Amino acid sequence: MAAQPASPPPTRAARARSPWSAPLAVLLVLVGVFATGAGLGRTVGPFDWADASTGATPRAAAPAPARAPASRPVSLSVPAIKVTAPITPVGQAKDGSVDVPPLSQHSQTGWYDRGAVPGEPGRAIIVGHVDTKSGPAVFYHLRELKPGDRIEVTRSDRSVVTFKVDTVEYFDKDNLPADRVYGDTGPPELRLITCGGEWLGGRTGYEDNVITFASLVGTRTP
Structure with missing residues (x-):
């Protein structure tokens, strides 16, 4: 059995429990808009909420073309929580x-x-x-970030975008x-997203999403 971590996962209630203390715990991932098969809830996704704003019945959206910018993000640095990680x-x-x-990565x-x-108009999501x-x-300590903490995203052209x-x-x-x-419009912003709150188990995993909202500071070019 794995040793207990120094601090418990993020929680809004004292009754939350650490998932790896249970032998059959489901591997956890991310946010409410992600696949339930990965331990996440499925709620309003990026292709549903525009329908909701018009009162229309949500429908399956046609796949959107993937972006392939020359300056795609390749690594993330969050010094306050000692995160340095590749971005895929x-x-x-x-x-x-x-x-x-x-899940293996x-x-x-x-x-x-x-x-x-990241660094272009709109809300980038990591x-x-x-x-x-x-x-x-990787995002176990995301909840510990404080206003003013810096986040750096390095892109494939070696530019570094700071939020x-x-x-x-x-x-x-x-x-x-x-x-x-x-x-995809408005000033450049960043969202870092993971799971948190009370551990519910099953296909839900954690009760909540933890979202870091960050705004652009500037971009350094090589």
Whole structure:
């Protein structure tokens, strides 16, 4: 059995428990819009919320073309929580949700390549595992970020985009604020997303999403 970590997973209630303390715990990943098969809830996804805003019945959306910018993100640095991690592009899962990095690569993060590119207009999304059956993963300490903490994204052209944390918030997986998370217009922003809250088990995993909202500070070019 794996040793217990020094601190428990993020929680809104004292009754939360660490998933790797249970022999048959489900491997955890990310956000309410991601695949339930990866331990996540399925709520309003990036292709549903526009329908909801018009009162139309949500429908299956046609796959959007994946972006392939020359300056795609390749690595993430979050000094305040000692994270330095590679970034791999992730697209859309079969159920219309945002895909995730492989469960075997829990130290890797995933950039949603059908959304904004970090440093370009819109809200760029980077997702990461909170933990696995064997212990903490890349975004285990995401909840500890504070306003003003810096986040750096290095892109394939060697430019480095710096963001500052505005807030870190919890959302029930059934109430993800899609209008604050997604969007290809407006100023460059960043969203780091993982799971948190109470451990519910089953196909839900954790009760909540933990989302870091960050705004652009500047870009350094090589």
